[in-house]
Amino acid sequence: MKPRERVAGAGLEISRRQLLQAGGATILVTAVAACSGGDDGEPRGGMSAPSDQPLEAPMLSERVTAGELPPLAERLPERPLVVEPVEQIGVYGGQWRTAILGAADSAWLDRTIGYDQLMRWDMDFTVPQPNVAESVEATDDGRRFTVTLRAGMKWSDGAPLTADDVVFWYNDVLLNESYPTIVVPTELTTADGTPAVVSKADQYTVVMEFAAPNGLLEQYLASGGSFVAGPRHYLEQFHPTYNPDVAQLAADEGHADWVALFDAKADVWGNPERPVLTPWVVVQPLGDGQRVMAERNPYYWKVDPDGRQLPYIDRVVFDIVNDEQTILLRATNGELDMHMRHINNLTNKPVLAQNRETGGYDFHDLVRSTMNQMMISLNLTHKDPALREVFQSKDFRIGLSHAIDREELIAAVYQDQGEPWQIAPRKEAEFYDEELAKQYTEYDPDEANRRLDRAGYSQRDGDGFRLRPDGERIRFSVEVSNHEPAWIDSLELIKVYWAEVGIDMRTESEDRSLLLTRKEANEHDAAVWFGSAGLKDAMLDPRCYFPSNNIFSDYAIPWANWFVGKAEVSEEPPEPVKEQMSLYRDLIESIDRDRQTEIFREILRIAKEEFYAIGTVLPVGDYCIVKNTFKNVPSSLIETGTQYPSPGPTNPEQYFIADS
Known part of the structure; x- marks a missing residue:
């Protein structure tokens, strides 16, 4: 199938040849207008820039004049990707001010200035569109894909x-067994983990072949x-296949081996010399400093409908701060232009609402794919056989679910x-199932006690707590990452609710890294996290609906390890889980969208029947903050995990800063 060749609306193609033939901005804009017929003379995407507007940023024009850069026409591809502005054609200049929480918070860089994949999601999170790849075409059997670059x-x-x-x-890095830092990603393997064969057909064409349909x-x-x-032209000098002296080079630069050297040189945010394809290029790297700064990419390959090279904004500045309160203070002072991380709770x-007028910003709606504020996962594969038996009782x-007063x-x-x-x-998802969403959510202590008795735990000790089959009190800890105070507050209430029906629960607040380590080793009694993947991403990341993710399927990490083929801490799951896993492999290998949907609904039906984990609250009322002078940000945005890394799919390259 050949994807649409436009972004954010009815875009158009502008060829490099047109730029060369135009010989100037006025002629080019006239040519573009002629190519965009059928719109009755109305400007596309809002206000149209006057014909005398420059086609590139002034800071780049100066470099062209100084002989430091070739002319724009020589910097763009033959067919630049045209991006329709959300509201209007923008103006060049200014800087986007934002912040990250410590040097480890690089995910915000990925989401804001790092999202340029072979394909990209449209703003509505419905259809993958061309991006770095001009097209991706599949054979009828879904085994061979032809990727055409620009x-x-x-x-x-x-x-x-x-x-x-x-x-x-792919071949020299991802498949390189002596380079363990990264591995072949899921998208380039079949359901059983067999990697694709990736080869060059010609200068701009790549073929991906799979052993089974993808x-x-x-x-x-x-x-x-x-x-x-x-x-390759840059990184091959740090790779042993292309540089026999790479070990000496690594030693000269203070690295233990070529892998450490390659890691450092390939680091997009840590190495300003590494070439990129994104709208902005890091000039102050992520490290021990107090900020990260990125400036416009002079060779960026996207333009607006008037043929003007993007991005509009000159630079993006990420101040590195140590706590969320500092970010909040900067937001209320009007010192953040667009932000949707850590503080927008x-x-x-x-x-934030009280300071909107003085801070000069407003709220934009944010629809998260998160479908639960806090997912409670009892460890169904607990190492203690007695607790495992308790937790595996549906x-x-x-009973625990009915004991929670969710309204409170x-x-x-x-x-x-x-x-x-x-x-x-979520309700907005095509997979919404009201029965699945609402089962066992009624606060009913009597029903909770009845269920717990029926499970076989009617005997209690002198303090009123229920007993395990071995006579010991049912007592367990719920581990919680201390980065999310709302989870800690919620668990303090739930501890009381559960005590009222005879369950002795403790909370263990700990650093996120420790929690992940303990889960990986299957050492946790229970854990909480957000319930993720509640929109279209549910089918791409079904971790919450069956144990498919060996890091975040907290209710059964060993079963997830079995699914992904990891031998350590692995355990064959029961039949209903194996049925879901088999269905998901069928889904991946189907190229029929309707069939994929049908299969996933069956996976959800089994999840409803098995009831692996306990949900609490559907998130609503989410938002991000945007300065009043910061333009072309949609009034409503979607946010998921890595599947739709907002705000990236809203095309930040078309954001701009107005004078007032």
């Missing part, structure tokens, strides 16, 4: 992007962090925002 497209240092860059990154490839290629390419909404889990949770912790919800897709 002829004449260049890296940020002016070197051409070719099929060699894609093949190098029905989700286009969606995966549009996801954040997915496979793209590596600048319900707790902070009142103070009646036990149902919503009022006390979530600012009266939300509704009782289980582990289920």
Whole structure:
């Protein structure tokens, strides 16, 4: 299938040849207008720039005049990708001010200035669209994909992007067994883990061949962090296949081996010399400093409908701060232009609302794919056989669910925002199932006690707590990451609810890294996390609906390890889980979208029957903050995990800063 060749509306193609023939801005704009017929003379995407507007940023024009850069026509590909502005044609200049929480918070860089994959999601998170790849075409059996790159497209240092860059990154890096840092991503394997064969057909054409159909490839290629390419002309000097002296080079630069050297040189955010394909290029790297700064890429390969090279904004500045309160203070002072990370929660909404006028910003709606504020996962594969038996009782889990007063949770912790919800897709999702979302959410202590008795735990000790079959009190800890205070507050209430029905629960607040380590070793009694993947991403990341993710399927990490083929801490799951796993492999290998949907609904039906984990509250009322002078940000945005790394799919390259 050949994807649409436009972004954010009815875009058009502008060829490099048109630029060369135009000989000036006025002629080019006239040519573009002629090519965009059928719009009755109305400007596309809002206000149209006057014909005398420059086609490139002044800071780049100065470099062209000084002989430091070739002319724009020589920097763009033959067919630049045209981006329709959300509201209007923008103006060049200014800087986007934002912040990250410590040097480890690089995900915000990925989401804002790092999202340019082979394909990209449209703003509505419905259809993968062309991006770095001009097209991706599949054979009828879904086993062979032809990826066509944009002829004449260049890296940020002016070197051409070719099929060699894609093949190098795949064969020499991802498949390289002596380079353990990264592995072949999911999108380039079959359901059983067999990697694709990636080869060069010609200068701008790559062929990906799979041993079995790959029905989700286009969606995966549009996801954040997915496979793209590596600048071979730069990175090969740090690779032993191309440089026999790389060990000495590594030693000279203070690295233990070539792998450490390659890691450092390939680091997009840590090495300003590494060529990129994104709108802005890092000039102050992420490290020990107090900020990260990125400036416009002079070879960026996208233009607006008037043929003006993007991005509009000159630079993006990420101040590195140590705590969320500092970010909040900067927001209320009007010192953040567009931000949707760490501070945009319900707790902070009142103070942010009070300061909107003085801070010169407003709220934009944010629809998260998160379908649960807090997912409670009892460890169904617990190392203690007695606790495993307790946790694997569905009646036990149902009893605990009925014991939770979710309405009180919503009022006390979530600012009266939300509704009782289980582990289920959101109402906005095509997979929404009201029965799955609402089962066992009614606060009913009598039913909770009845279920717990029926599970076989009617005997109690002198303090009123229920006993295990071995006579010991049912006592367990719920481990919680201390980065999310609302979870800690919620668990304190739930501890009381569960004590009222005879369950002795403790909370263990700990650093996120420790929690992940303990889960990986299957050492946790229970854990909480957000319930993720509640929109279209449910099918791409079904971790909450069956144990498919060996890091975040907290209710059964060993079963997930079995599914992904990891031998350590692995355990064969029961039949209903294996049925879901088999169905998901069928889904991946289907190239029929309707069939994929049908299969996933069956996976959700089994999840509803098995009731692996306990949900609490559906998130609502989410938002981001945008300065009044910061333009072309949609009034409503979607946010997921890596599948749709917002705000990246809203095309930040078309954001601009107005004078007032």
